[in-house]
Amino acid sequence: MNNILYIVWSDNNNIGIPIIDEQHRGIISTINSLHYFIQTGHGDEIIKPTMIILEQYVDIHFKTEEALMKKANYPDIKDHIVMHKKLVEKTKNLSIYASSNNDSNIILKFLKEWWLGHINKEDVKYAPFLKKLLDSKSF
Template sequence: MAWRESYEIGVEEIDCQHRQLLVKLNEFFDACSNQQGREKIEETLKFLKDYTIEHFGSEEGLMNGIHFPELADHQKEHAEFVKTVLELEEQVKAKGVSVLTTIKLNRTLTDWLLNHINKCDRLIGEYMAQRKLQA
């Protein structure tokens, strides 16, 4: 997947973190295309755990600072994503890497990029632009 301007929310720190996620997503997709998804899944899950701590902390701090009215809903979505990543990690630890876990991670990442970032995170940028707020 290529980065598109439409993914930008207008907050450089957040947009930069989203671009990092897309790079990792593409690395994972490439590995899957080359039948190496199994080798890449543990690395990708570790990245996601670290990424969610940093990125969600930044994003939620920003939303809190600007009094974003949908903060609580956004936090729930973040918590669900973290839960999914942790469940996948537990599956890998308990049962090893399978085609099913690889497919699930692939689908989770794609859905997150297309739906959460492109729809939910965009609302943060729109809210800030409407109120002429700076990050």
């Protein structure tokens, strides 16, 4: 078996908002679970339930982010929400493709690239606004 973890979480991935960082780690954990089952030869049978869990958790996460961005008056909230919607749609489409073609690696690769890119390039943009909100104690 190769490396059990597909994505190794690093403190560099933290954006400094505890609830958001915790949810990001949860999403990465789910992706790592899918990778584990692929490595052990059970990816095709576990992809559907794993994707259901991931979709539900991502929905909770995006609602959390969007509510905090709104409360913090984040100026680029509309663009960020559009990114969220695109991720959900692409994930659903790839999940259907992966399930029907027994190709769980395609969804795994997409999830790793998207999530790490999104966290480290996009989510860091709103972090200062949320930190200011949390520091103001009006949260």
